[in-house]
Amino acid sequence: MALMPLLWIALIGLVVFAVLRLTQNSAGRHDATDPRKTPRETPEEILDRHFASGEIDAEAYTEARKRLAAHRPGPR
Template sequence: MDTVMYWNGGGWAWMAFMPLLWIVLIGLIVWAVVRLTQRHVGGDHGQDRGWPPRETPEEILDRRFASGEIDADAYTEARERLAAGKPRPR
């Protein structure tokens, strides 16, 4: 009689369904982590994914000069280096 009560409650259906549920749940978690941590490798600076565009070095330099972080001499020197394609000295 105990066996009839156990199988009559639908426990076997849950036992068959649970592995599928876990596979789907883990798959969703992996998909979400990959989607959130992906970095776009392309020339549009991430615009196709809704990310804000990345600033170019020239735009960063212009912003820093406009906000007063650097003076005119440092700005001019950095602009010349960027135009010449030389790396910054260490």
Template sequence: MMYWDGGWAWMAFMPLLWIALIGLIVWAAVRLTQHQSGRDQGRDHGQPPRETPEEILDRRYASGEIDADTYTEARERLAKNRPRPR
């Protein structure tokens, strides 16, 4: 008489379980490191880095949205109100 308790099924299933578990750990580690490096570069979820106020002003002047007097005045105002490093 043959004894059936499913032991051979568990022996076949356990390596697959370990491979899946190790794969999940590797995937999580890669995902976390990519997320951290993206945050360090000023990007979040594939978004480009934010423009500084000076870059926005330069872009608006270059596209002709503002004239030279407005540009100069805004640049001076930005330079005066810029936070100083401690």
């Protein structure tokens, strides 16, 4: 009988937690741990990043851009 108020407090706390959790996710919060929600980089963006960081030189960058453009599907 003495534990009944504790049970109700725990139950109400659980409901409040669930409601807050659901409203935060539906409000458009971005969860970086979920790979389905993170936008994927295009091959061109990856190439641009490598060129910008100095991992490849201008000649390799230009050649890779040409190859990517040649393999990019056109409009149907």
